[in-house]
Amino acid sequence: MHAYTGNVLHVDLTKQTTQVGHLEPEFLKKYLGGVGLATRLVYDNTPAGCDPLGPENVLVFACSAFAGTPIPVGTKHGVAAKSPLTGLIGDSLSGSHFSEMLRRAGWDALVLKGKAPRWTVLFIDDDRVTFLDASRYLGRGAVEVQSDIREQIGDENVRVSAIGPAGENLVRFASIDNDGRQVGRTGNGAVMGSKRLKAIAIRGTKPITVADPAGLMQEGLKLIKTSQGPGTLKYRSLGTPSNVLNMNAIGVLPTRNFSETTFEHADTISGEYLRDHFRVKAVACSGCSIACEQWGVVREGKYKGAKIGLDYEPLFAVGSNCGIGDLPAIIKLVQMADDLGMDGMSAGVVISWAMECYERGLLTKEDFDGLEPNFGNDDAAVALMEKIAHRDGIGDLLAEGTKRASEKLGKGSEHFAMHSKGLELPGYDPRSLKTTAAGYAVGTRGACHNRSLAYELDIKGVFDRFSAGPGRGPKMVQNENFACVLDCLVLCKFLRNCFDDFDTDVARIYTMTTGIDLTPEELAAVGERVCNLKKAFNIREGWTRADDTLPPRILEDPIPDGPSKGYFVSREELALLIDDYYQARGWTEEGLIPRDKLIELGLADIAEEIGVDAVPAAVIVKEG
Amino acid sequence: MTQSAFQHIVCDPDLCTGCRICEYVCSATKNGAMDANLSRIRVVRIEPVTMIAISCRMCADAPCVVACPREALKQNPDTGVIEMDANKCDGCGWCVEACEFGAIVLNPASKKAEMCDLCGKEEDGPQCVKFCPKEALSLATPEVLRQKARREVVKRLFDELLAP
Structure with a gap:
């Protein structure tokens, strides 16, 4: 076996002890790495019903199969735990150098449990693990603290993942930062904090070998060249901020807490405006040939000196969604979110919820300690970012996430609490993207465009995005499975259009890398297996069909403006789409997984615990 | 150290994205495994947007050659490449200390000094240049770089003059 080490490092932070676990090739082939491997290790190492912020929850980091090899855009890692935001599986991805370092230290995955007796920096120096005192780093930013830890250890080769x-x-939506990239969604940074773990520093000195070096170099070179072509043009030219004008034009740009779908200042927060006025250069993650991260620097005005690699999702969340039409303010806010160590998407959406509460008089100036957070008030947004990170004043409520904050406040604020299962919505208003709406609703980690990829079906016109029709299940399942395979390998989704035949090409590259035989069919099957495994975890934690829903605003309020005016997702439409999706998955009407299905997917070991009686065969719609 | 007249790997910091593919490729080519610590080209990233790849610059009167107490290093008079005699090198590391660019690797396995040889054994030349996704790396002499800079500044001048 190559690339993989076959070893998992288990760290008990309470006892300050370590244990080595072993992974067989057959097991690795079933989960690949990244999200798949991390999810499986969370499933196996947590008791059902554990407190996400308690010592029994585990936080798992898992490498990409391609980490540190010339296969481009494949050096990423997956992180998973039971999410403190959703109470369900919380899986998240990040790019950059951490995955390569973990692998080179000799580990395919890292499983952290317990709670350290004092604040700790975990230093993994190949096989040696030490628990360093982190008291000097407390309160420090997630980004800035990394170089100080490197300096303390005295080696620039050390890579660090840290919380702020x-x-x-x-x-509850805290992130984990490594080299300016984040494990952003679902609050894995809070899980790390609950273990009193400020940072993980890794020094790996072992070489990565691959099964067919010459062949893999050829494949790598081909992909590097292809990834400079039309399949990645969007990411290389303007990066994801190019979405701003596109989404505005079709009336899905979330504006003022999803109350509108077009933004009057879209021009001045666009990717084009960023390029023309603030962009310094595009930067890449480790091993990435695309380089999508558009770094903007503010050179004058009150946000002078602010700088960040800006992506569409945090941009929309703190920008149009908070009514803020000023890029310097957005650059500042996203930089703050990164360094304070929280998901810019969830932070933006919870702030926009607070702004709407203020405008409606549900929260007052007094509640905000004198701030007047009308939509568009960037000073207030900056102040709220700090308050949330420190749980100061109203920040203590907002730090709970939109779901809990709205439940606690009540007064009808749940109507416009823009989350599904507790995870704040991404930057595509689903009311005129009906397949996307269903994709958000059924998502195992909550509302997520990246896990479902259903927006491609709407935006590329595979389905009529304005209406909900029958028969969409198989395509939804296909896209979700495909996204899942990418998340397990890990390959960045931005490379997804660079293959002639994805399953064939990637199965071949996987075998050249690891030496493990894998057919295209076996590769594709991983997607379905891991989607079901994530679902199984949620079922174990008490998920029911009622959880697969969307905010009342999406289900009741017609869009008031723009090209999507008048559209909303009725409960009947959502039910139809979800029924279709469950059928295509081979699940019961209640969204539960039949025992036979789990066995068929190679998950026999959890079939008794999770599985239910089979669905009558006639009801199942097979994928066409 | 004197400015080299020889061609060496040059990195354009405006084009370098910090991806480190050059490191993977160098170590794969030279050591048969991916090990950035053994790569003879290293990417240095100080600020998020400040980065450049550095390898042997084929200095004239190369300090590493002068520093070697065992005369294990000599500079090829035609190519400028520093050549290490494995029978003489004992891995003392003085050359590493003498190099102002941190371009010499002390391989812990072989205990020998290793540096960029422009992939002399590869038919298609330096592999880092071949794989660099953004064409940030090139093989050039200082004179070629000066010519390029001069051409660009003159072109800009004329573009401005001829602009409508």
Whole structure:
């Protein structure tokens, strides 16, 4: 076996002990790495019903199969835990150098459990693990603290994943930062904080070998060249901020807490405006040939000196969604979210919820300690970012996430609490993207465009995006499975259009890398297996069909403006789409997984615990 | 150290994205495995947007050659490449200390000094240049770089003059 080490490092932070687990090739082939491997290790190492912020929850980091090889855009890692935001599986991805370092230290995955007796930096120096005192780093930013830890250890080759004040203060959507890239969604930074773990520093000195070096170099070179072509043009030219004008034009750009879908200042927060006025250069993650991250620097005005690699999702969340039409303010806010160590998407959406509460008089100036957070008030947004990260004043409520905050406040604020299962919605208003709406609703980690990829079906016109029709299940399942395979390998989704035949090409590359035989069919099957495994985890945690839903605003309020005016997702439409999706998955009407299905997917070991009686065969619609 | 007249790997910091594919490729080519610590080209990233790849610059009167106490290093008079005699090198590391660019690797396995040889054994030349996704790396002499800079500045001048 090559590339993989076959070893998992288990760290018990309470006892300050370590254990080595072993992974067989057959097991690795079933989960590949990244999200798949991390999810399986969470499933196996947590008791049902555990407190996400308690010592029994585990936080798992898992490498990409391609980490540190010349296969481009494949050096990423997956992180999973039971999410403190959703209470369900919380899986998230990040790029950059951490995955390569973990692998080179000799580990395919890292499983952290327990709670350290004092704040700790975990230093993994190949096989040696030490628990360093982190007290000097407390309160420090997630990004800035990394170079100090490197300096303390005295080696620039050390790579660090760290949390910021938000993670320390258990903000439920806290992130984990490595080299300026984030494990962003579902609050894994809070899980890390709950373990009193400020940072993980890794020094790996072992070489990565591959099964067919010459062949893999050829494949790598081909992909590097292809990835400079039309399949990645969007990401290389303007990066994901190019979405701003496109989404505005079709009336899906979330504006003022999803109350509207077009933004009057879209021009001045667009990717084009960023390029023309603030962009310095595009930067790549480790091993990435695309380089999508568009770094913008503010050179004058009150946000002078602010700088960040800007992506569409945090941009929309703190921008149009908070009514803020000023890129310098957005650059500042996203930089703050990154360094304070919290998901810019969830932070933006919870702030926009607070702004709407203020405008409606549900929260007052007094509640905000004198701030007047009308939509568009960037000073207030900046102040709220700090308050959330430190749980100061109203920040303590907002740090709970939109779901809990709205439930606690009540007064009808749940109507416009823009989350599904607790995870704040991404930057595509689903009311005129009906397949996307269903994709958000059924998502195992909550509302997520990246896990479902259903927006491609709407935006590319595979289905009529304005209406909900029958028969969409198989395509939804196909896209979700495909996204899942990418998340397990890990290959970045931005490379997805660079293959002639994805399953064939990638199965071949996987075998050249690892030496493990894998057919295209076996590769594709991983997607379905891991989607079901994530679902199984959720079922174990008490998920029911009622959880697969969308905010009342999406289900009741017609869009008031723009090209999508008048559209909303009725409960009947959503039920139809979800029924279709469950059928295509081979699940019961209640969304539960038949025992036979789990066995068929190679998940026999959990079939008794999770599985239910089979669905009558006639009801199942097979994928066409 | 004197400015080299020899061609060496040059990195354009405006084009370098910090991806480190050059490191993977160098170590794969030279050592048969991916090990950035053994790569003879390293990417240095100080600020998020400040980065450049550095390898042997084929200095004239190369300090590493002068520093070697065992005369294990000599500079090829035609190519400028520093050549290490494995029978003489004992891995003392003085050359590493003498190099102002941190371009010499002390391989812990072989205990020998290793540096960029422009992939002399590869038919299609330096592999880092071949794989660099953004064409940030090139093989050039300082004179070629000066010519390029001069051409660009003059072109800009004329573009401005001829602009409508």
